Amino acid sequence: MxxxxxxxxxxxxxxxxxxxxxxxxxxxxxxxxxxxxxxxxxxxxxxxxxxxxxxxxxxxxxxxxxxxxxxxxxxxxxxxxxxxxxxxxxxxxxxxxxxxxxxxxxxxxxxxxxxxxxxxxxxFMRRFDPEYVALKQLLDSGELGRTLVLHNVHRNKTVPTTFRSEMIVRDSMVHEVDVARWLFDDEITRITVRTPKPTGLVSEGVLDPQLALFELAGGAMADVEVFVNFQVGYEVRCEAVAERGSATIGLGTGVVTRAGATCGTAIPADFRVRFEQAYDLEVQRWVDATVRGELDGPTAWDGYAAAAVCEAGLESLATGQPVEVALADRNAVLG
Amino acid sequence: MxxxxxxxxxxxxxxxxxxxxxxxxxxxxxxxxxxxxxxxxxxxxxxxxxxxxxxxxxxxxxxxxxxxxxxxxxxxxxxxxxxxxxxxxxxxxxxxxxxxxxxxxxxxxxxxxxxxxxxxxxxFMRRFDPEYVALKQLLDSGELGRTLVLHNVHRNKTVPTTFRSEMIVRDSMVHEVDVARWLFDDEITRITVRTPKPTGLVSEGVLDPQLALFELAGGAMADVEVFVNFQVGYEVRCEAVAERGSATIGLGTGVVTRAGATCGTAIPADFRVRFEQAYDLEVQRWVDATVRGELDGPTAWDGYAAAAVCEAGLESLATGQPVEVALADRNAVLG
Amino acid sequence: MxxxxxxxxxxxxxxxxxxxxxxxxxxxxxxxxxxxxxxxxxxxxxxxxxxxxxxxxxxxxxxxxxxxxxxxxxxxxxxxxxxxxxxxxxxxxxxxxxxxxxxxxxxxxxxxxxxxxxxxxxxFMRRFDPEYVALKQLLDSGELGRTLVLHNVHRNKTVPTTFRSEMIVRDSMVHEVDVARWLFDDEITRITVRTPKPTGLVSEGVLDPQLALFELAGGAMADVEVFVNFQVGYEVRCEAVAERGSATIGLGTGVVTRAGATCGTAIPADFRVRFEQAYDLEVQRWVDATVRGELDGPTAWDGYAAAAVCEAGLESLATGQPVEVALADRNAVLG
Amino acid sequence: MxxxxxxxxxxxxxxxxxxxxxxxxxxxxxxxxxxxxxxxxxxxxxxxxxxxxxxxxxxxxxxxxxxxxxxxxxxxxxxxxxxxxxxxxxxxxxxxxxxxxxxxxxxxxxxxxxxxxxxxxxxFMRRFDPEYVALKQLLDSGELGRTLVLHNVHRNKTVPTTFRSEMIVRDSMVHEVDVARWLFDDEITRITVRTPKPTGLVSEGVLDPQLALFELAGGAMADVEVFVNFQVGYEVRCEAVAERGSATIGLGTGVVTRAGATCGTAIPADFRVRFEQAYDLEVQRWVDATVRGELDGPTAWDGYAAAAVCEAGLESLATGQPVEVALADRNAVLG
CATH class of the missing domain: 3.40.50.720 (NAD(P)-binding Rossmann-like Domain)
Structure with a gap:
């Protein structure tokens, strides 16, 4: 390779x-x-x-x-x-x-x-975001039927005062354009952008927030709120509404699915799913530290101390009684 | 390097x-x-x-x-x-x-x-899990005061029938041992393991679930539920209870903080935080595909189509009217 | 009275x-x-x-x-x-x-x-729904600044086949009309109703879902999704987007507020808030049962047994040891 | 009657x-x-x-x-x-x-x-709290198998300085005693109360928080955290862990169920469930106001204005175009 x-x-x-x-x-x-x-x-x-x-x-x-x-x-x-x-x-x-x-x-x-x-x-990096990817997989699986509508929200904490109304379309809304084209696997044929009375926390003349409606060739629609001076933080959400339920991402919780009388999230079957990122980071940081000749993680002492607690735990499991942990004196050993 | x-x-x-x-x-x-x-x-x-x-x-x-x-x-x-x-x-x-x-x-x-x-x-890979790391940073910041108690839950969907009571301590609970030692930065001095009447969905004689109490040198405590035949999925949760609030991880939502009359999660200030993983994956997959001589992401056509929609969007922004998107015929261009 | x-x-x-x-x-x-x-x-x-x-x-x-x-x-x-x-x-x-x-x-x-x-x-009963009331109070307080936009979602599991497109406006969307007028304390001056390609799970010719945009006299806007054959259940949501944050209701969690870098819900200060409904129901059911000459709640034995456990608990608090609960033989007492 | x-x-x-x-x-x-x-x-x-x-x-x-x-x-x-x-x-x-x-x-x-x-x-009013009632119904249904363990959390914002360690058992933990007896329909036979190093935000000598373990006659167990000086607010939570999943209440979201690979909440099938409390309050307040000779809710004008918007909406539904709302001049009519 x-x-x-x-x-x-x-x-x-x-x-x-x-x-x-x-x-x-x-x-x-x-x-x-x-x-x-x-x-x-x-x-x-x-x-x-x-x-x-x-x-x-x-x-x-x-x-x-x-x-x-x-x-x-x-x-x-x-x-x-x-x-x-x-x-x-x-x-x-x-x-x-x-x-x-x-x-x-x-x-x-x-x-x-x-x-x-x-x-x-x-x-268009959102196509690689694990939440968007999971959303697309769910929609493409057909489990929820045909997708009818997307509701998108795109908010920035603030933008520089040089950020004008047109840039909200060109630099922010453009991501929603790609998301809609990608999720529906279809072209947008018509767009309407409407603006309510703008927030007062913006330069004179800047139309923020903006509400857009995308119409796709196949008849689906997507609405969009872009609000680049939301003050709170950066937030991107997407709810896809399909014939038999909806799926939402961007809440920081993975895909939230409304289907079959329940609103919920998936629980992974396996620790490898839950801790995959932890393993990746563990190994990357171990490599980085090792190249530097350093140690940057739990030490042999941590392994020993855990073993000592587990031994006491096994005794407690057998007796139901509290058991003192017999740990060597750290200073004496590592002094 | x-x-x-x-x-x-x-x-x-x-x-x-x-x-x-x-x-x-x-x-x-x-x-x-x-x-x-x-x-x-x-x-x-x-x-x-x-x-x-x-x-x-x-x-x-x-x-x-x-x-x-x-x-x-x-x-x-x-x-x-x-x-x-x-x-x-x-x-x-x-x-x-x-x-x-x-x-x-x-x-x-x-x-x-x-x-x-x-x-x-x-x-002990949990020390590299972004949620655990964020939890430790919050606790170490002192923002919530001194940490008093941890509540830990560790559940597997199922384990093989060869998994005995002792392995629940040695192979599962050991992670909670390390988490408690790490989060408190202290040694465990006493452990009690208690077992309720076990689930019926387990081999005869296996004590599952188990409840443990860890006592730390400095007076803090941690309780633990380990339940390796939970049937639902893999779930690891930790709530740290401190003098001025609590922080919970493992709900798939980042750190949930109870403090100042609110229960909530942080909204990132910046798109680089929200989409960091997406950027990492984008570049890794671009590198991998490029080495294979392939393309594995949004194409130039996607860039063009987005531009065409945004141009129509700008016209709509100016007029408030729906605007048709003038898109070249894909087959004619890419034939 | x-x-x-x-x-x-x-x-x-x-x-x-x-x-x-x-x-x-x-x-x-x-x-x-x-x-x-x-x-x-x-x-x-x-x-x-x-x-x-x-x-x-x-x-x-x-x-x-x-x-x-x-x-x-x-x-x-x-x-x-x-x-x-x-x-x-x-x-x-x-x-x-x-x-x-x-x-x-x-x-x-x-x-x-x-x-x-x-x-x-x-x-228009929503004006009495505790979540809508709390939302209006929050918006009227000015804490989040001026309200700019509402996003409303109104979904029914299914409706009878006699329910036509016009009834979606007249019988369902009408609630969103009142909500927008009430929350903004303003009149709606313009309305646009758009329909994507309808769900297949509906009678021929029925346009479901529908997307509406309300424009208010003062310049605010509200968008609405009404989808009366959602299959999943009944769901009414409203997110109010204001100058300094947003507030959402209808998630079954009270008001979810995005403000000050956090997304969260309020924790009540007092047990009377948390259990007010429980007290109301307790007293109503006690009155109803008493009129019928019956008892429909925890009995004197429940009061006694709780006292016996607490006495043992006090001893355990003093000693740190497990204490057996000395409970009278129920059959002997109540035989 | x-x-x-x-x-x-x-x-x-x-x-x-x-x-x-x-x-x-x-x-x-x-x-x-x-x-x-x-x-x-x-x-x-x-x-x-x-x-x-x-x-x-x-x-x-x-x-x-x-x-x-x-x-x-x-x-x-x-x-x-x-x-x-x-x-x-x-x-x-x-x-x-x-x-x-x-x-x-x-x-x-x-x-x-x-x-x-x-x-x-x-x-013991919790037995009438809708969330506890729903939890008990779910557990009693057997859907999740036999209940094995309860995790209870009981927190107050603060208590008066006269509130001593013993009162934490007698006045606070007593509710958890009743909950455990009621949910398991069984007697508690043994109790252990343990105390970590107390929070500093409490009077000298008060042991707060406290951790208790209840053992029930049938072999089930319940653990309890009582923390009456939590500073954040009043919070009562209960997670019941059963053979095929768990159910949690007290998060302000109804029953959160972990079962069948999903963590979620139920979506009501019907508007009467969702808005039952709103209808109750609407009628109670209408009765109260009527007795006082007042009106305390949406007026005939609100009904008229909604009708006018819906009529415009029906025209927009037919044409897909924005339609102006033809509303009478309020001052002229009601002046």
Whole structure:
């Protein structure tokens, strides 16, 4: 299995996260290069993560040791950078938006199609969120019948004052657009955006919140609330209403299903499901600490002390009486 | 940053999971060798994951290209294998139990201490579970005052009929032992195990469920229900009761806090918190698919279609009217 | 304090419930007469509840011993019966709809206004539901800022096949109309009703579910899903989105508030809040049983046994040891 | 159906609540007399609720126009007052404790038994709480198999500094004693009370919280946390663990059931279940207001406005277009 050498264009907040992710949390990948208009920032990140900084993003895309590219640059440079990726045959994970307007996006689609090889993935990350994935599996299973309606809520705590009404559609609602297309596996044919009297906690002229209605080719509908100055926190919810029940995600509880006279969540059958993430983190942190020559978890003493308590527990199980734990003196042993 | 070469001893269910984890989900690690009494099984896993199978576990531990070891072998061989790891100076992640009894566990502790270097980590994975970690952070913050009592529940759907009363203490309750020691940062000095009339859905003579009370050196207490034939599923819960409120985990909702007249959960401030796992999975799966020469996520068409819907949305935002989405004919474009 | 003598017109399902309610669960009221086209049914209910049956509803309304009237008759006879109530100066609780159309309803309003005395209450019972009341109090308190949007969901398990698309508006959505008017304390000025492709589990031609958008005079909006063949059960939810948070009811948990970085519910300060309904039911059932010469609750033996356990508990509190409960032999005592 | 004339002994907080309850919220009962050492307080309550004050509680019990008695007096006078009730053949609802110790309680039991007629009900009000009732019904149905263990939590926000360790057993834990006896329909044969290091937010020497274990004759067990200075609020929870699942109440959500791989709550089939309390309150408040000559609910205008919105809604349903609501000018009509 070969290792994928990744270059990242744009290391602002999102790109820096991706750089860290590729370098430290992703199996089978190596971060080799980063590029950013802020050259200092690029160099700092490169140095910390064992990569190199390249001034010109097109040079990074063309570099021989870059197998694949992540675009976390601003949307208005995507078109040019995507065409460069296509030209060099480099697979690319492009943060949304693909480009700044539908027409240029269609040019990208056509160019990739002409190439005869799919190289571009768009960063609609919700399709990888375990809750959304579980929701889609449930809907696709047909268990609840045909899906009729989605209710979506998308809230940010606050956004900068430069965030205008149009950006609410373009940068926030766009995620709901993709969710509706993906969950229904259908195209949206009509959209209505309505705005109530806006919250007072927003710049003059910004229409926030917004209510949208999506109509899909097959007759399904999705409504959406986007509210980017909710003050409370970041919240994304989706309830899918189907013929025999509904399923909701985004409550932080996994999929909440209303079906068969009950509202509930699934209890996993197995500890491997419940603690899978714990095992992943345990092993990742053990590897990281071991490489640093350190120990970053429960020690042999913890194993010994647990054994001593369990031995006392077994005696208590047999007698029903409280049993004192005979533990060696830690200072004497480890002193 | 060097790559850690890992060998795994024991590739039953748990060890096979760990092999997969090291090979495919862990950054900075490579699986180089596996060992198992079932030689065929070891060879199959090795072949699939690009490692080699070694018949003798002690040979694996000693191998020059094995930097660190994961022990997922049965508990009764741990002592010998741990001593081998210490002898060869190999860091080791040892699934619980450390050894089969407190006395031999203490020998391991002493041997490691004599070595002057901590090499052994015990596989109490709950310490890495995000919910337990958040619980510990909250308790350690002092926000709720001193922690007074833990209520723990540990339930399995079912266990094999060979699972006896003693194993409930040794293999299940032992996790609660570690949780109590870890959360209180204190030793357990006394334990009482009591058993109600057992469930009828269990082999004759097996005492299930069991109720335990742990008393800690500092005066705190923890009670525990272990019920390994609960029929419903796997469930681990912990409520920590402190002077100014309580915090519960294991409900699948993050930390539920009772404090200040409210029972609630935190809403994240930021999309990076909410979707961190989605981003991690997105990038891991993009890397995996790219290495295979495939695409496994939203395509350029998805990016284009979203842009087309948003453009219509912007028009609707301006007019308040429904707007048809002008989408190119997919078949014509991608024919 | 005088007792109110109530007559009920229409004792179908709803009216029969009201008859029972007035006769057996309402303080300060007495059921004196019922009327129904099904004379047999009226007589049966009257006999059981100590009232008399009157064939002609207008005669019931005029009867000297009827102080006040509940109309649970079909909507198309409401207008005539309401005018009769006004004529005889009888206070009336009228199940919705007030009348069959807006014009006739306006005639009723005008007639009552001419009388100079408000006699008519409409049966929008949600205004008395503890969850809706708590929601309104929270919104009116201003704690969350101005309310911007309501999201309403109204679902029935199933409805009879005679239930047509228009009835979904008239009989179901009408409750959401009142809720929006009441919570916002404002009039609805515009309404849009949209229908996705209907569920297959409904008669041909019935548009179910329906999505509505209400626009209020002050600029607020409310969206509504009505789905009367949801298959799962009866569910009414309302989330009010305000400038500084949201509040949701109908989840069966009291008001769920998203505010200040937390999603949560209130914990009552006092046992009288938590158990108020228990006390009410305890006393009502004690009164009912006592009138029948029976006992319908915990007995003196229950009081004695609790005392015996507490005495043993006090000894255990002092010693920390298990204490046997010394209970008299029940058969010997109560033989 | 005759009306029960009730006298109340002791009108402190609890007794005053009961007086109000009997006078204003209970069907078929009338408050005729109250008695309290604080004669002024008794007179004030009597005057307000249309009853008379009687100085001597034994005189109240003996009074010819008192059919039945509620004892809300301090526990130490219960024995004498209960004997008086028995002597006069008066049914009595006695707040817990029955008497101050097991021996005197047994005397009461014996005296009632000798009388050959059950007159005494003890005020364990939880048996009337809808959640506890639903829990008992579920357990008694056998759906979850035999009940094995109860976990109980009983927390108060705070208690007066005069509340000593013994009162935690006698006045708080006693409710859990009754719950365990009632839910298991069995006697408690052994009790252990253990105390962790107490919270610092309590008077010196008070052991709070307390952990108890009840053992029942049939082999079941119940554990209990009582914590009367929890600071957060009043919280009573009970989880019953049975052979095929568990059921929890006290979360403010109805019965939460873990069974069949799901954790969930029931969705009612019918609006009459969901809004029963709303209907009860609607009618009670309509009766109360009508007696006062007032209107205390939605008016005819509300009925008219709803009709006008629904008419516009029906037009929108037919056309899919927004429709303006044609509402009469309120001031013109009602001016």
């Amino acid at each position: 070969s290792e994928l050498r990744v270059g990242i264009v744009g290391v602002g907040v999102m790109g820096a996260d991706h750089a860290e992710r590729v370098a430290r949390k992703t199996s089978g990948a190596r971060l080799v290069a980063v590029s950013d208009p802020d050259q200092k920032r690029a160099e700092g990140i490169a140095a910390r993560l064992g990569a190199r900084a390249i001034g010109d993003p097109l040079e990074l895309i063309a570099a021989a040791d870059v197998d694949a590219v992540i675009l976390a640059s601003p949307g208005f440079v995507h078109a040019e950078q995507l065409f460069a990726c296509l030209e060099h045959g480099k697979p690319v994970l492009c943060e949304k938006p693909l480009t700044m307007d539908a027409e240029s996006a269609l040019r990208v689609v056509e160019a990739e199609h002409k190439l005869g090889r799919q190289l571009i993935q768009v960063g | 060097s790559e850690l070469r890992v060998g795994i001893v024991g590739v039953g269910v748990m060890g096979a999971d760990h092999a997969e984890r090291v090979a495919r989900k862990t950054s900075g690690a490579r699986l180089v060798a596996v060992s198992d009494p079932d030689q065929k099984r070891a060879e199959g896993i090795a072949a699939r994951l690009g490692a080699r199978a070694i018949g003798d576990p002690l040979e694996l531990i000693a191998a020059a290209d094995v930097d660190a070891v994961i022990l997922a072998s049965p508990g009764f061989v741990h002592a010998e294998q741990l001593f081998a790891c210490l002898e060869h100076g190999k860091p080791v992640l040892c699934e619980k139990p450390l050894t089969m009894d407190a006395e031999s566990a203490l020998r391991v502790v002493e041997a490691e201490h004599k070595l002057g270097r901590q090499l052994i980590q015990v596989g | 005088s007792e109110l003598r109530v007559g009920i017109v229409g004792v179908g399902v709803m009216g029969a419930d009201h008859a029972e309610r007035v006769a057996r669960k309402t303080s300060g009221a007495r059921l004196v007469a019922v009327s129904d086209p099904d004379q047999k049914r009226a007589e049966g209910i009257a006999a059981r509840l100590g009232a008399r049956a009157i064939g002609d509803p207008l005669e019931l309304i005029a009867a000297a011993d009827v102080d006040a009237v509940i109309l649970a008759s079909p909507g198309f006879v409401h207008a005539e019966q309401l005018f009769a109530c006004l004529e005889h100066g009888k206070p009336v609780l009228c199940e919705k709809p007030l009348t069959m159309d807006a014009e006739s309803a306006l005639r009723v309003v005008e007639a009552e206004h001419k009388l100079g005395r408000q006699l008519i209450q409409v049966g | 005759s009306e029960l004339r009730v006298g109340i002994v002791g009108v402190g907080v609890m007794g005053a609540d009961h007086a109000e309850r009997v006078a204003r919220k209970t069907s078929g009962a009338r408050l005729v007399a109250v008695s309290d050492p604080d004669q002024k307080r008794a007179e004030g309550i009597a005057a307000r609720l249309g009853a008379r004050a009687i100085g001597d509680p034994l005189e109240l019990i003996a009074a010819a126009d008192v059919d039945a008695v509620i004892l809300a007096s301090p526990g130490f006078v219960h024995a004498e007052q209960l004997f008086a009730c028995l002597e006069h053949g008066k049914p009595v609802l006695c707040e817990k404790p029955l008497t101050m110790d097991a021996e005197s309680a047994l005397r009461v039991v014996e005296a009632e038994h000798k009388l050959g007629r059950q007159l005494i009900q003890v005020g």
